[in-house]
Every structure is written in structure tokens, then in C-alpha cells.
Amino acid sequence: MTAVIDKTVRTPGRWAAPPRPVWEEEPSRAGLAGKGIALSFACLAILFPLWIVLVTSLSSRKTIDEAGGLVMVPKGITFIAYRELLSGGQVTRAAVISVLITLVGTLFSMGVSVLCAYGLSRSGSFGHRWILMILLATMFFSAGLIPTYLLVQSLGLMDTYLALILPSAISVFNILVLRGFFMGISQELIDSARIDGAGDFRILWQIVMPLSRAVLAVITLFYAVGYWSAWFNASLYLNDQDMMPLQNVMIQLVQKQEAPVGLGQAIKTGQLSGLAVQMAVMVMALLPVAVLSPFVQKHFKKGMLTGAVKG
């Protein structure tokens, strides 16, 4: 190639570096290598344990016995652990319960939060400062575990799934993030809809929400992850072991190393490895969030409350 072609700008691929500003010095090789090593180390520290968990969950009993426990290098793939866990029984039931609580809870939380955020987002509206103060103040104190427990108990929510949804239904932080976003929507747009005869519900549904898809996606993810990951309220408010969601079953099976109900015999005698079963439960718990969160990733910044709250 001639020198002329060298000077033309390459069309940058998505892996390629964008052009460097002229005033910036070329990075040294050592600097680049150092950065590469540090970044790779950070990423591997997260991925390596997940890899072991995934590979072991997909390994046969023979492979696991040969490896002496956890498997790092896969030798053949078998879905026996997943098949056994998902063919009805304790873990299947817990997974269904978790999915349902997450769906219902997230829908409820989003509905209440979006309504409240919009209701507070029109500056100058009646009473919005007072309501805002009531919500904000809760970020500075907590009533405490014992009084909350007594309240939930006396409301008759013990041993109901409402106890897993209502007390944790609202995050004031999420409402403030939504409100901050709604406030940024052009007032002219809302005014013109109002002139056309639209009421507040209709403006929220047809104008504000479609314009806020990104932040709605992030807050939905936050709420959904909250419900999916929750275990403490279930341990506090539910007594019936058959009602427990997936996280609580995971505590029993993985942390306390109990055999899953109904599979004990298969693990003792058959093809099924107890370790593979434990790892499969972990994969079931991490898969939904690992699959969904990267889709929303580029909007995460919008889920941050930046700057002080305006009145």
C-alpha cells in the first residue's frame, strides 16, 4: 500500500477506536497493556465463578465425580438436573411462585409509582410540595423491623403473598427518578393536548409514558429485580414451606445443602448429582436478570437520581 492510502480515514468498526484528538499523545504500550490486564481481571472475577456454576449444572454425575466437585472444563452437556428440577415438585413450584410475585408486584409498583410521579410532576399544582415532603422524609428514617412486623401481623397479612408485595411496593427513590424525567417533558406538548380536551390520565398514558420508555424500562427492571431477589420478607411473614419463593428454596438447597424434596433418592442412587442440582437452582435464579439487564443497560444512567430534588 502506498502512503496516500495510509492517510485516508478508516471506516471505524464497532470494535475500533474512534479517532484520537490531535492534541492527545499516543498511549504507551505498557499503559495499554496495564489497562487491558486490569479490565480483564475485573471482568474475569465476575465471569469465572458464574462459568463454574453454569458448567457444573450442565455436567453429568460422572464428570462431577471425576473433577472432584466443581467442574471448570465442560465434558459433554446434560440437562438432567434441570429436567428433574422442572418436572414438578419443590423447585418448580417455587420458580412459578417467584415469577408470579415478580409479575404482579412489578405491575402494581409501576402503576402506583408512575401515577404518583406524574401527579407530582406538574409544578405549581395543589399540595404537591407537601406530598413530596412526606415521601422524601421516608428516605431519612426507618420505622424499624419490629414495628413493621407487628403492623403486617395485625393487618392479617401473615401467610399471604400480599405481605411480600405491599410493604415493599414503593421505592421513593424510583418515584423521584420518574418524576424528574416527567418534569423534563415539554410543557407545550402537554398544554396542547389539554387544549384538545385530554384529561390528566390520558396525557399520562398517551403522551408522557410513550416519551419516557427508557426510564420506564429501567425502573421496571429495578422493581422486578427487587421482587425476584427478595427472600427476607418471605422468611419473616410466611410459615408454610410450600409457599416459599425460589430464593428461600435456594437458601435451603444450596446454602444449607438440603436435598430437594422428592429428589433425595435419585441423588443418592441414580444419575443425578446433588451438586449439579444445586448449581442448576443458582442458574435458574440468575438467568432472568442476566438475560434482561443488558437490554436496559444503556439507559441505566437515567435510573440515577442526579441533582437535588426540585420542589
Place this chain on the structure above:
Amino acid sequence: MSHSTVPRSRAEADESGKTPVAPGGATGPQGKRSSGKLGLRVRLRRDRVLLLMTLPAVVIVLLFNYVPILGNVVAFQDYDPYVSDNGIVAIFHSPWVGLENFQRLFEDSAFWEAVRNTLVLFFLQLVLYFPIPIMLALLINSVVRPRIRAVSQAILYLPHFFSWVLVIAVFQQLFGGAGILSQLLRQHGYDGIDIMTDPETFKFLITAQSVWKDAGWGIIVFLAALASVNPDLYEAAAMDGANRWRRMWHVTLPALRPVIALLLVLRVGDALTVGFEQILLQRDAVGPGASEVLDTFVWWNGVRNQDFGYAAAAGLIKGVISLGLVLVANKVAHLMGEQGVYQK
């Protein structure tokens, strides 16, 4: 849908011509509802739909955040949960004991151990955890290739979305008695080690788990601050002969200062809350001596031992001190010229 007869906004006011508007609408805050001249009842009528929308959230917050505050009176009672089927009715039938629960607390060595563990964990996390997201953010920020940046961010954010149950289960596979570390040691003729049940190293284990779960997520706020730096500043600094490191010191780090101050304030205000779920999950494995913090102390005495009055007393002490810490931390932030959590 009935139409309001009161101007709700500038645009409608323009239409009806009731409210004088500055020419071109250039002055005054955009979209501010004209509230000054209207009576309360008129405004209440105008905004009733908006108020109605906030109602469900307000009811839930009042019920689950404010009403339980009153329940703290059991801290001054010899609360007997069995005197009634209803936990709140039982309050009215339980004898008052004044400050007896607090007196018992101050003489209880387990309480002081919980206080000490809480403070030790707070300082350890402050020193070992806090700088890591800042360094990671600087590292990510210096990566210019968009794909590498996006992929590594996706990986670093991931553990934030894992439950504590899962994070601890993952650590168990790494450092537990049957974990990968023990497995490798045994294969090479050494004894396996079980870090997950060792009270001596527990505080470092807790910190490592927090770093693994949340340090990656913590970079977002710093990346946002870094993205808002005016690139001309870097160019000007480079023109003045500042090299890469000096530019970082004189341009990048000052840009991060407000965020760092705010996060420190938040962290100090939250000092007495150190990973309740995380520690509770591991309390059995390492024993309460090393792992009991204020929150788990409340849980153990209240939920497990049914000594509600005593537990509520410990919870109340924690709550009051925490509230004080938040307010003081904010004051300090304001004095430092930073914004803090709320504005003055």
C-alpha cells in the same frame, strides 16, 4: 371528561386571556402553574385529578413507613405478643416498663459487640470498598473503543442484579469447604480451607462480597460525572503541556469531587446499616460473635426470641442515631459547599 374553568397553565391562560402573560412567554419559569392569585378551593378543584393520582402511593407510604413509627412504643413496654391475636391490640394490653429495656441493653455485652461489629464493618467498607468504583470508572472512562466499553460495563453491572442469596452461594462455590479453592488445594496435596465459616476473616469476606456485587454498579454515577466534563478543558490542559496524569489530577478528579462528597455523605448517614440481608444469611455459618450487627441483633431478639420490647429498643436507638447522622452529614456537605442530599 369535564373541562376545568380555571387556567391550568400558560397555554390555556393564553387562550382564555384571563391571566396576563409576558410577551412571547419568555419570562417566568416554563410551565409554572399560576398559583399565586387563585384561592385554595379553586386550586384543589383544578388539581383534583393529580392529587387522586398520588393517593395510592401516599396511602402505602403512610401505612408502611409512618404508622409503624408509632409501634416503637413497645420499646417502653414489656410487650407480650400472646396477650392478643392482633399485634397492635397486644400493645394496649402490655405493661409499661419505662426505660427498663434500654437499661438492659446497655448492660448487655452482646449489644455492645453488635455496635462494635457494625462500626468496624462500616469503616472497613469505607476504606476498602469506597475507592474501587472510582478507580473502575476512571479505567472504563479511559477505554475509547465503544464495544469493549459496552461489553465490560455489561459484565461489571451484572452482579448488582443478583440477590444476596445468590451472591453468597457463588462465594460458597469459590471459598467454601467444598469450593473451588479448597478443591484445588486438596488436589495438590494440601488441606482444604473454609473461608465461609471463619469468624476471623468474616469482615473481609463481607467486604469482598460487597465489592463483587456492587462495585461495578457504583461506577455509573462517576461515569455520568466524567461524561459531563467539557472536553475543551482537556485540550486546554494539553496545550499548556499537562501530560495524561496531570490532566487526570487537575481536570478529571476535580470533576468527580461533588459526586464523591455526595456519596460519602450518603454512606456516613447510612453508617449503622451494614448489609443486613448479607450478614443475616451468614450468621449461622460464622456465629453471632463475629457477625452480629445492630440490624441482626434486632432480628434475633425480636423475631427469633420474641422479646419484642427489647428488640424494638435496640432498633429505636439505631433509628434515632441514624437520623442524626444523616442530618449531620448533610450539614457537613453544605458547609463544604456541596449540594448534599437535600438543599437548604
